Amino acid sequence: MDYRQLGRTGLKVSPLCLGTMNFGPVTAEEDSYAIMDRAHEVGINFFDTANVYGWKQGEGVTEQIIGRWFAQGGGRREKTVIATKLYGAMGDWPNENLLSALNIRRACEASLRRLQTDYIDVYQAHHVDRNTPFEEFWEAMDILKQQGKILYVGSSNFAGWHIAKAQESAARRGTLGLVSEQTHYNLLVRAPELEVIPACLDYGVGLIPWSPLAGGLLGGILRKIDKGRSAADRVVNELAKHRDKIERYEAFCDEIGEEPANVALAWLLAQPAVTAPIIGPRTIEQLDGALAVPDLTLSDKALARLDEIFPGYRTAPEEYAW
DSSP states (O other), X not given: OOOEEOTTSSOEEOSSEEEOTTBTTTBOHHHHHHHHHHHHHTTOOEEEXXXXXXXXXXXXXXXXXXXXXXXXOTTTTTTOEEEEEEOSOSSSSTTSSTTOHHHHHHHHHHHHHHHTOSOEEEEEESSOOTTSOHHHHHHHHHHHHHTTSEEXXXXXXXXXXXXXXXXXXXXXXXXXOEEEEEEEOXXXXXXXXXXXXXXXXXXXXXXXXXXXXXXXXXTTHHHHHHTTOOOOHHHHHHHHHHHHHHHHHHHHHHHHTOOHHHHHHHHHHTSTTBOOXXXXXXXXXXXXXXXXXXXXXXXXXXXXXXXXXXXXXXXXXXXXXX
């Protein structure tokens, strides 16, 4: 496994990030343990979760599963760069969501308990909070750093100008600022190329794309439907919108002899600022299917073909001005 630096930091992470959102609601605890063990076995050290995962308000189901896995020992915690997130509601009372200093403190303590660890490697804001000033956000995060409870701070679902504002606020405090941004980015969703990716490049922020397979559309969806495998109504509806592109895409993957899911992930790894896309396997077999990705290098010709099928954006303002 060729590890990558997370943004401008010295932290080394695997080029695939193990997403854990399925652990609990979809994947049983025992099977989740097996997936995490397998991830370590093949060199994946970067795991992502969130306090709301598990979708039972206030319980942090997925974090608890990871915590019980850490508690088994065997170097599981020490080998893992664990990233978790806060923002979503963990209760119905005021200050049990968003990014106030009060919620940051309480949410961090709760995640530490559930994860059965004394520190979080990358603590991420799951969404921008337009009602909390970055001065308050950074003061709370800096206190957690001073207490040794978190090491790095990341963001998710920030616009480019949010990243810039956050970094300038951190610079005034003389602190490191954001080291990563999780954003919705894939061959079908290329809007981050306008301003999010340029901001990440300028500020040395590592990009961690979520939904790299566009909810399954880039994972060989036509083959699955043709073989009679079911797909959710949402996926079927989205496929209807993009069917021409998906048909051309899967034909291109056949042409180069690669699995569509792997091509989509390899394309992301070839994009500027990208550190590691998040993969969310429900089974070990799905995890194993992605292991060829770090060794899959797409040629310039292949990348150009993908741009023809899924046109991207130039950096703003050139995309719409001069």
